[in-house]
Amino acid sequence: MVLNQMSNTCVSENVADFTSNEIRAFRNAVKTLIEVDGKFNIADIFPWLKPLDPQRIQSKAEAAYSWLDAVSDDFIRRRLKRTETSSNTTEWVMTELLLNPSIMAKLRQEVSDNVGAKGKIEEMCPGIPLAQRMVSLMIASLVYQFDWKLPHSTYELDMNDIFGITLLRATPLLAVPMNFREGITVYTYEKLLLSEHEQTITSIMELLGFMLCSLLFLLAIHCLSLFRRRTLPPGPYGLPLVGNLFQIGPKPHESLAKLAKKHGPLMTIRLGSVTSVVASSPAMAREILQKNDEACSGRPIPDAVTALDEYNHAVLWMPAGAEWRIIRRALNTYLTHPQKLDSLRGLRHTAVEELIQHVKEASQREEAVDIGKLAFTTALNQMSNTCVSENVADFTSKEIRGFQNAVKTLMEVDGKFNIADIFPWLKPLDPQRIRSKAEAAYSWLDAVSDDFIRRRLKRRQSKMPRYGDLLDSLLDFSQENEAEFNCKHIKILLVDLFLAGTETSSNTTEWAMTELLLNPSIMAKLRQEVSDNVGAKGKIEESEILELPYLQAVVKETMRLHLSVPFLVPHKTETSVKLKGYEVPPNTQILVNAWAIARDAEHWENPMHFMPERFLKSEVDFKGQHFSFLPFGSGRRMCPGIPLAQRVVSLMIASLVYHFDWKLPHSTNELDMNDIFGITLLRATPLLAVPMNFREGITGRTM
């Protein structure tokens, strides 16, 4: 009825009659538009989501609009809302009248008195707006010309509504009309349509209203974030909703270092809904990692990590509570304790011998090798030998690709900028497909790790000789502490160690070789030191090279200038904490820009130069006590793998430098020194170099 009233008012013809299908199509289109126009649409508040149309609102609206467009072109679209609103009001009025028969009777009396002898209903109040006229006329006509009752003689009616632009009845109102009373319903409006001028004013008012509401909404969100930030350290001004996103760019370690110069060594940045406090000086790093170590010991969990089954049992990501302490204790006892490290030395040597053999073959062919890839393969095998006494791959087979790919993919996706991390309501959509990639890689590693454990349990049952590696120790430990540490923990821990301990070590080796190739005099000095040590023994001993000052200075200088984990693994406040007088609330992300600190001219002379000599007469080391040099972090979440990493990296560098001379291909001394940001700062282009003049000697074991 309202549709026809409106269509007659607008275009002087019915758009449908009461029985044909046409009214359904028309009503459907109107209803759809009313529903989708009023529905909460995520794309309205984040316009960059519009192309994705995540709730399929735009596509539904498009279908309905084009139907209506075809029927009556632009005219109808401008009147739709009013149509639905009027009919909805009429429906609600009739609902109430049916529930209140005495009011219905009183109303009918009033209308009958007005109709009187005229026998027709006329407009009751000239000058009132269109909607009121339509509603009044409909109600008066319905009430005057019929008696009404509810079907099934019930007075119970569903009074629920559905939210949208208009609040519609949840279930349609069905009622039975009776006792038709004669009389004509007559329109005597002289001017039912709004004039063109009135329409223009209405549209402008609607538009202004919408803009004002949007502005107020953004302002409210912005004020809320300013209110929350009032106790936090200062920081760069950000845009509503996205915050400082556009000031960060693809190299956050560099952009945040620049911003810190302006806003201070403790600053706040906001990315979407994530607030972070960034420390960029040794003093602020100490404040966080030493003075407020416990309060700042949490970990924010990237969405990618949630793809790992039971990620909350992973030592890297779990809170620093009782379960975490048990795992750290197991690592300190069975992996990085000096005695344990010494007893597993032979297993690590084997992996390096295989590396040297592979490079030797390449040198005979005068072929360039990808040093990062070889170092990664070696680190992977060193770790797998330490953990499970077997190679997970060799230098040529396909298998290494599977393992290498899984570890590389995870290091990449866990550290990649993910829009779903800063707008958590995007997580179910996984817009960059980061979680799904992580899922595939995690389940691959999970299956391999599971297989290691199953095979070892079988071997232990069959009473075959023990390997005495990390897995044996962890299984012993779990038998003694079954309630707190079981096979599930071991499985996740093995995955964690491959992730935390391989790419970090191989990346450091690759950067060290890059600098040595660019600085031949440093390479020569280092080779001399290692050769002197090897001497008549003819072999490199891991235990001895840890004491070689120049080699250790080269390792430290590489870790300073090419700090592998630029923001450490991000921390999170577990409780409210005071940092430099600012009150930082719980769940705030804490980033220590260790990369910027290690290159700060205030603390380092000629910070951009590779000068191992700076460490020769210095006490500074990487064990977490010198806050100007934090390649492994500091405090309770500091890397537990330092002694292992130091051995692995030192052994690889010493062996590569001792056994070969090296040159860059194409006799160039230019190297791309760019890095790619992730959990680890990788070289942007692989380091290719030609090994020459193989020198005999054993990368020796002393078992």
Ligand code: HEM
């Ligand atoms: C050059 C090699 C390495 C570097 C540069 C490195 C660096 C780091 C850094 C910066 C952290 C985070 C510290 C923090 O959040 O404050 C970390 C954590 C960790 N690292 Fe290493 N790491 C290396 C090698 C290793 C190795 C060989 C292992 C194997 C045992 C290992 C195991 C771990 C684990 C398990 C954690 C997590 C600790 C926790 O959250 O409690 N890392 N590493």
